[in-house]
Amino acid sequence: MKKRYSLVLAGLLSTSLLLSACGGNSNSNNNEGNTASSSDTESTAPAATESKDTGSSGKAVTLQFWTLFDGGDGANMQTLIDEFNKSHPDIVVKNTKLVWAEYYTKLITAVGNGNGPDVGISHTSRLPDLIDQGVVTTVDDAATDAGVDWASYNQNLLNATVVDGKHYAAPIDTHPFIMFYNKALLKDAGLLGDDGKPVLEQSADGFVNFLTTLKEKLPAKVTPFALSNSNDDPYRLWWALYSQLGGNDIVSDDLKSAAVDQEKGAKAADYIQKLYTGGFIKKNDPDFYKNFQSGTAAIMMTGVWATGTWESTKGLDFGAMPIPKIYDQEATWGDSHTIILPTTKDNDPAKRKAAMIFADWVASNGQIWAKAGHIPSKPSVLEKQEFKDMPNRSDYASVASTVKFNKPSTKNWQIRDNASFKFLNEVWANKMTPADAMTKLQDGVQKVLND
Amino acid sequence: MKMNKMRADVQALLFLLPFLIVYLLFTIWPMIKGVQMTFYKWTLIKKMDYVGWSNYSKMLRDQEMWDALWHSTIFVILTTPTMIVLAIVLALIANRKSRMQKFYRSIFFLPSVLSVAVASFLGLFVFQPYTGLVNSVLHLIGILNEHREIYWLTETNLAWIAVSLITLWWTVGFNFILYLSAMQDIPDEIYEAARLDGANDRQTFWSITLPYLSPITKTIAMLQIIASFKVFLQIQIITGGGPLDQTRPIIQLIYQTGFKKNDLGYAATMSYMLFAILLILSIIQYAINNRKGANT
Incomplete structure (x- = not known):
């Protein structure tokens, strides 16, 4: 009888060992899973980081960026990220492409257990819900640090991202x-x-x-x-x-x-x-x-x-x-794609500033984003020759000011x-x-x- | 003696351990956690408020829940008897001695290897108006006027038929195999004896084949009822629960409540209700089987 007890005990001990091992594993697996899905971008990023570390401005800031774009949108966003990384030696943006149908659920759960990204995408219509759940932060502080000029945005699009007088996102387009x-x-x-x-x-x-x-x-x-x-x-x-x-x-x-x-x-x-x-x-x-x-x-x-x-x-x-x-x-x-700063463990000001520099840069280079048809969020982009050279877009760009957004419910x-x-x-x-x-x-x- | 038995138990336990751990961790523990969830307003990021029994009282008054439960029941009623009849018919065809035997067996079973998503999308194409296979064939043989279309997927009654047909086609293979093996277990002597007594095909079927199939039929009926109550993906893909949520089954409502409305607590409550229903059905089935078993 006694022997039996000790065996059961041993069994329990080994079980609990395995259990704790499982717990630890699942976390690290999650992280690996997330970065692995961005394999196509990952390959170039490490090399870039190394060269940037030796740059004059010291250590580069690395931003994890979650997106929900595929097809043409996905390719255009990747182009924007690559161009940005090239022109900004002290910031590295790493793109993780998620499937659009699962994006919000994944974002909410990941942010909830502290594994969320530094930068993310949200539709304007989805913002109120994310604010309510504490998934996104106000961007006012970071925008000031990064020198973002809110007046340079189309005010109709911008106002739809302002809740209770606070900015929660930088709109990069509208798709009416x-x-x-x-x-x-x-x-x-x-x-x-x-x-x-x-x-x-x-x-x-x-x-x-x-x-x-x-x-x-x-x-x-x-x-x-x-x-x-x-x-x-x-x-x-x-x-x-x-x-x-x-x-x-x-x-x-x-x-x-x-x-x-x-x-x-x-x-x-x-x-x-x-x-x-x-x-x-x-x-x-x-x-x-x-x-x-x-x-x-x-x-x-x-x-x-x-x-x-x-x-x-x-x-x-x-x-x-x-x-x-x-x-x-x-x-x-209409609705807009916006760039958001999800809640992170430390809400690191340096990363938040870098993120807003990135967001504002994407909005300012909307001619690349407009390739898929979206209307850029900054009126100044509509004046760029590259934008005017694209057919059709100018015929409907004026719609940006007449989009009727939902109230922030x-x-x-x-x-x-x-x-x-x-x-x-x-x-x-x-x-x-x-x-x-x-x-x-x-x-x-x-x-x-x-x- | 005793020592040996104990050693065997321990050895068995060791071999079972990997499975047991996974089972406890991913099945039993979530089930316990799920009961806890039913007493909370619980969102995806675990903003939790204790709400006592209010999820339960809300459920009993929730018309949408009762509707969805009824829709699942409709699906059970539509698919269980038809599934059994179809499986028996197919098994009879495949059990006849003919050169096509192997061919029948493969084609009847083939749809079962598809995933539910593939089967559902095929169904979607087949039942689509204008370009779908069904309407095209009806046009071709002149049953359907060329300028008319049957909207299989947007009329509630037709949508039920379409979803049921796709499900039958997709899942009949498994039950067909069960019946086929049961038929092959029926001793040939009995048929021979019946033939000598001058019984015809119909008589042997009703008096020999069918009675011999009755144990497996009970099992299949039970499996089928449980599986049909759990219907979700084919409806989600084919009708989306529409029109007007009139084909929305209970699992789809649970999914929408949990992951679209972000209310996992209430979703868990409804899941446990479904669990209770299935449990009761299983107990009834078990009781009936055991009583019969005692008699024979």
Whole structure:
């Protein structure tokens, strides 16, 4: 019996040893995992660090930078980082690319257990939630140290990142909802002006007439207006029209209660519903990007990020413009990518200063970032020759000042996913009246806010 | 004698130790931790507030939870009987002596090697309007007017059918194998004797094959009910829970609550409720099996 006890004891001891070993391992594994995923950038970085250490300014500051970009965006961001590292001998930025769908969850958990990066990316719409959770810090101190001139930013974009009078991020772009058109098809329908721009009266009736002409003049298999039938893009159009009517978000100023302006919301939803039921938008289009890309749709609306994609599509002669002013005032949906300083263990001022120098530099060199279609956040970039040389961008750059952002509610994304999408999708499918949807939206938003 | 037995136990324990440690660490410990979570408002970065039983009382009053639970139940009702019938039919086909035997076995089992994501995306392509396989075939054979489309994925009832069909196609292979091996265990003499008595195919199927399959059927039914209650990924990918959350199963609601709404405490509470339901079902199943076992 006694022997048995000692064996059990030994077993327990060895178990606890293993357990503690596991605990230690999992931490270091995590760190390795994080840096390993940035392998493509890592290869060049160590060499750069070494040479920089011997530089005149002493030891270089190394910044861990987490990004959520892939494709064209990912490549452009890497170019920006490489250029920055070249021109700033005392700062090394290391890029870790994360998958966009998992980015925020990973950022929040990593910062929560003290393994977060020095610099990160956040959408403007996501900032309030990150502030609320203590994931991001105010950047005012670091911006002052780094000599950032906030006046050099587009104030509409900048203001959306200011909460309670404090700056929480440096916006590097805006990616609003705009309109693209197929020049060849518009020409066939006689709706392309001599200046290469659509002949379109900027009003509610004007836009419908425009679509009616497209529908009548073009072959039946051509979609007049390519748009998805659910979720993001029709919601963005609704948001734009609602804002054009003077609607001011769907939450109250104190962010505590739902404030859907039901009359304006219903009017906007009704207008869009008629575009679906009127046969201008292909019903349940499985892939409206492909529809436009393969030249079988006359116009389409989505975010500016599509510009880069259309440009690399052979044989697609397209143009871009702000979405039409259907109602009283110009407005559209949009969001921004911003550079944030996540909370770190020591909040090292030297790193924070370096991070803001980097953030401001990225914003100032927005012509590289604009390659994918985004509108740079600094008006001075729009004047650069490199920016002007790129086609299309200048046609919609003015939209930056008319983007209607969400109020800084921590629940923005939940409201969108769990209330707005849900009821508006029913309107587009013609299963719910716009008025009903607005009543339900009001309740739905309130429910999300109460949770 | 006693010493030997003890040594064998210790040796067994040593061999089991690696598994036990991992099991305790990654299964048992999180389960205990999960119970703790249900009493807190617990976010991803562990901002914790003790809330007592309020997650539980909230759950009982939460219409969305009951809806989601009902949707999971619909899925169970739709897929369990059809799965059993389909698996038996396929097993019968593959069990017939023919040159195609091997071919049948491989193609019936093949979809099971796919991951759920691959199967779901295939399903998405197949059921898509305009370009999807199903609608194209319906157009081709003239059942569906060329200018009409069936919107499989955006009408609630059709979406259930589409999701169920994809799930059946994807998971039937495993149950098919179970039935096939059970059929091969039925002694040939019994069939021979039946033939001598002049029984036809239908009679042998109903009176011999089916009764012999009944133990495995019980097992499959139980496994299938549990698996169907846990349905998540194919619905997440194919319908996203829509339209109007009318195909959202309980696991998807748990996932959304935990990782989108950042409310792990409430998500854990719902998980334990699902756990309780599955536990009760298993106990019932166990009880029924044991009673039957005692009788025969």
